[in-house]
Amino acid sequence: MNKKIICTAFAAAMLLTACGQSGADNDSTATTEPTTTEQIDVPELEGYNLLWNDEFSGSELDDSIWNMEARQPGWTNEELQEYTQKTDNIFTRDGCLVLKAIKTDEDGKPYYTSGKVNSHNKTDFRYGKVVARAKVPEGKGLWPAIWMMPQDESFYGQWPKCGEIDIMEVLGSDTKTAYGTVHYGEPHAEQQGTVVLDSGSFASDFHEYSVEWEPGEMRWYIDDQLYLTVNDWFTAENGEDDKPYPAPFNQDFFVQMNLAVGGTWPGDPDASTDFDKAEFLIDYVRVYQKPEYDTNVQKPAKVFREATEDGNFIYNGDFSEAEDLTDDENWKFLLFEGGEGAAEIKDNTMIITTEKEGTVDYSVQLVQPDQPMIKGKKYRITFDAWSDEERDIIVCVSAPNAGWIRYFPDTLLTLSTEQTTYTYEFDMTKKDDENGRLEFNMGNKGSTATIYIKNVRLEEIE
Numbered sequence: 001m002n003k004k005i006i007c008t009a010f011a012a013a014m015l016l017t018a019c020g021q022s023g024a025d026n027d028s029t030a031t032t033e034p035t036t037t038e039q040i041d042v043p044e045l046e047g048y049n050l051l052w053n054d055e056f057s058g059s060e061l062d063d064s065i066w067n068m069e070a071r072q073p074g075w076t077n078e079e080l081q082e083y084t085q086k087t088d089n090i091f092t093r094d095g096c097l098v099l100k101a102i103k104t105d106e107d108g109k110p111y112y113t114s115g116k117v118n119s120h121n122k123t124d125f126r127y128g129k130v131v132a133r134a135k136v137p138e139g140k141g142l143w144p145a146i147w148m149m150p151q152d153e154s155f156y157g158q159w160p161k162c163g164e165i166d167i168m169e170v171l172g173s174d175t176k177t178a179y180g181t182v183h184y185g186e187p188h189a190e191q192q193g194t195v196v197l198d199s200g201s202f203a204s205d206f207h208e209y210s211v212e213w214e215p216g217e218m219r220w221y222i223d224d225q226l227y228l229t230v231n232d233w234f235t236a237e238n239g240e241d242d243k244p245y246p247a248p249f250n251q252d253f254f255v256q257m258n259l260a261v262g263g264t265w266p267g268d269p270d271a272s273t274d275f276d277k278a279e280f281l282i283d284y285v286r287v288y289q290k291p292e293y294d295t296n297v298q299k300p301a302k303v304f305r306e307a308t309e310d311g312n313f314i315y316n317g318d319f320s321e322a323e324d325l326t327d328d329e330n331w332k333f334l335l336f337e338g339g340e341g342a343a344e345i346k347d348n349t350m351i352i353t354t355e356k357e358g359t360v361d362y363s364v365q366l367v368q369p370d371q372p373m374i375k376g377k378k379y380r381i382t383f384d385a386w387s388d389e390e391r392d393i394i395v396c397v398s399a400p401n402a403g404w405i406r407y408f409p410d411t412l413l414t415l416s417t418e419q420t421t422y423t424y425e426f427d428m429t430k431k432d433d434e435n436g437r438l439e440f441n442m443g444n445k446g447s448t449a450t451i452y453i454k455n456v457r458l459e460e461i462e
Contacts, residue, residue, distance in 0.1 A: 193228025339363030363443025
């Protein structure tokens with residue numbers, strides 16, 4: 001007999017309004033009456049019951065749902081802000097929750113405060129659909145996020161063993177790109193999807209972010225468009241066998257939201273960052289849940305890419321097909337963090353033109369994912385490359401699903417104007433991974449010279 005979780009919604013639709021209107025079962029918690037006077041009809045979702053929600057229409061934060069979290073600077077990710085419980089940093093306005101970052105001067109140095117709220121021990125739940133509508137701030141060093149952590153972080157062990165579900169993250173320096181990510185392990189692993197807007201930005205208007213969390217699968221959406229599906233996570237103590245699947249995502253989690261300043265990912269603010277406008281606006285948070293969930297799930301078996309007839313794991317490595325470089329099949333050209341450029345396949349050659357080099361190595365990037373990396377195997381990378389004038393690029397084989405470690409390390413090479421063959425060999429020493437990624441990183445190297453690449457191979461050798 002299949003084991004199932006039977007869920008009963010513990011909260012009716014709350015009495016609310018919201019700016020710009022358009023948990024799974026927790027047996028031990030119940031929400032109280034919200035601090036509001038106007039009733040808002042919350043949309044029903046087919047197959048789901050509304051578990052809890054907040055439309056942020058009250059005159060202050062509803063403390064029956066949310067905690068205001070206080071943290072000192074540097075608490076995590078080398079972030080600069082102090083999270084305070086002050087209403088300067090956390091407040092409601094016009095039907096929105098506002099998390100505001102503030103810059104002041106302390107002993108002649110900039111000092112930053114900001115806001116973070118969480119629903120820990122108030123509206124924890126297991127499995128469901130979280131929907132949030134928000135508008136992010138723009139500015140270098142600003143880092144808004146909507147994410148989830150387990151109610152008992154020590155149950156499977158401290159992060160990342162405990163698991164983390166990131167519903168939305170946007171860097172203020174690149175507000176056309178949004179990320180959804182799941183973290184787990186040990187060793188630390190992650191899977192991430194991105195959405196890049198063709199026009200506008202996530203700072204110019206509100207967008208709806210959601211994740212559907214089920215016992216054996218998670219799905220991420222932006223404005224109802226699916227962009228990431230994950231079903232093959234794990235957790236373990238380092239060097240030990242994996243815990244039974246679907247650990248660690250078979251426990252209660254809670255929602256949290258924050259606006260970070262600085263840190264290892266976004267970098268520090270600079271003179272261009274306008275703190276008068278450093279506000280993360282959340283219109284609503286709604287958590288829905290199905291009446292029941294089948295928890296009798298099995299982890300999918302790994303499926304490793306087969307090599308071509310001549311032993312190449314790179315598909316279209318000879319660039320004989322002028323394929324779409326924007327889809328997720330074979331080659332993909334990507335731009336981040338101020339990078340501007342284009343790529344095309346012509347005469348069996350990949351041609352990358354750069355208009356702006358961007359601020360990071362991967363600002364201009366050509367990749368091919370799904371490379372089978374098997375522990376104990378030896379691999380060889382071969383390609384021809386040259387450029388219109390001498391310039392540097394970086395080549396590597398990365399692990400998008402394993403904390404972005406490198407199976408083949410970042411390797412700097414200087415291209416000349418003459419076509420040159422480059423060959424590298426490496427041993428695979430980590431856990432088996434069906435999603436290694438060959439990368440050519442061409443950003444932030446002091447040049448926008450056009451690059452030409454031919455005859456790319458990744459093959460297993462004795």
